[in-house]
Amino acid sequence: NAGVTQTPKFQVLKTGQSMTLQCAQDMNHNSMYWYRQDPGMGLRLIYYSASEGTTDKGEVPNGYNVSRLNKREFSLRLESAAPSQTSVYFCASSAGDTHYGYTFGSGTRLTVV
Amino acid sequence: GIQVEQSPPDLILQEGANSTLRCNFSDSVNNLQWFHQNPWGQLINLFYIPSGTKQNGRLSATTVATERYSLLYISSSQTTDSGVYFCAISGYSTLTFGKGTMLLVSP
Numbered sequence: 050n051a052g053v054t055q056t057p058k059f060q061v062l063k064t065g066q067s068m069t070l071q072c073a074q075d076m077n078h079n080s081m082y083w084y085r086q087d088p089g090m091g092l093r094l095i096y097y098s099a100s101e102g103t104t105d106k107g108e109v110p111n112g113y114n115v116s117r118l119n120k121r122e123f124s125l126r127l128e129s130a131a132p133s134q135t136s137v138y139f140c141a142s143s144a145g146d147t148h149y150g151y152t153f154g155s156g157t158r159l160t161v162v
Numbered sequence: 163g164i165q166v167e168q169s170p171p172d173l174i175l176q177e178g179a180n181s182t183l184r185c186n187f188s189d190s191v192n193n194l195q196w197f198h199q200n201p202w203g204q205l206i207n208l209f210y211i212p213s214g215t216k217q218n219g220r221l222s223a224t225t226v227a228t229e230r231y232s233l234l235y236i237s238s239s240q241t242t243d244s245g246v247y248f249c250a251i252s253g254y255s256t257l258t259f260g261k262g263t264m265l266l267v268s269p
Contacts, residue, residue, distance in 0.1 A: 082256065091248065091259040107256065139205065150195060151250075151257065153205035 055154035062130045070125040072140030080143045081123035085136040130161045164189045166260035174266045183234040183263045185249030193252040200245045239267045
């Protein structure tokens, strides 16, 4: 089925470890996004990529880096994980950064101990 | 940035009841979407509705952009409607999400 695919679905890290969350979409969308969801906070934007070759910071970018590898793929990297980064991470894509609906992946539940 | 407030924060319904969820926002918008997050965490786009009214089955949504609010109506609720409903807004950039309304529909 067409959509947004995230891997992994679950991950446990020790403080200081690094990891990369992968995201791929097959809808030929221009824009891709990484959000984190914490209890009572809704979803907060970490980084986004309005088009291939561009990335911009969102509301909560500290501690993260991103790569828009090509039009399909947008990865999120934690260089040195901290317990405050325990969260559920969602990748999304849209045809454009405004005026279009978003499609979300199924999420990655990350725990940093 | 744009502020998004949703009400009520929690709602409990008996199956078959109707409900209205509200989203207030602080500025003019180019993009307003309603999402449902099911109990398994999946986020589903319900409506893209920066203005006007749309209906999809038992769900409908109305946005009055000039008065800066949007309403999501759920009629004849079912247990599968349970979950969290998010309103998300953008002006000229990315979406800003409200904190959601948690809905529980009991049999």
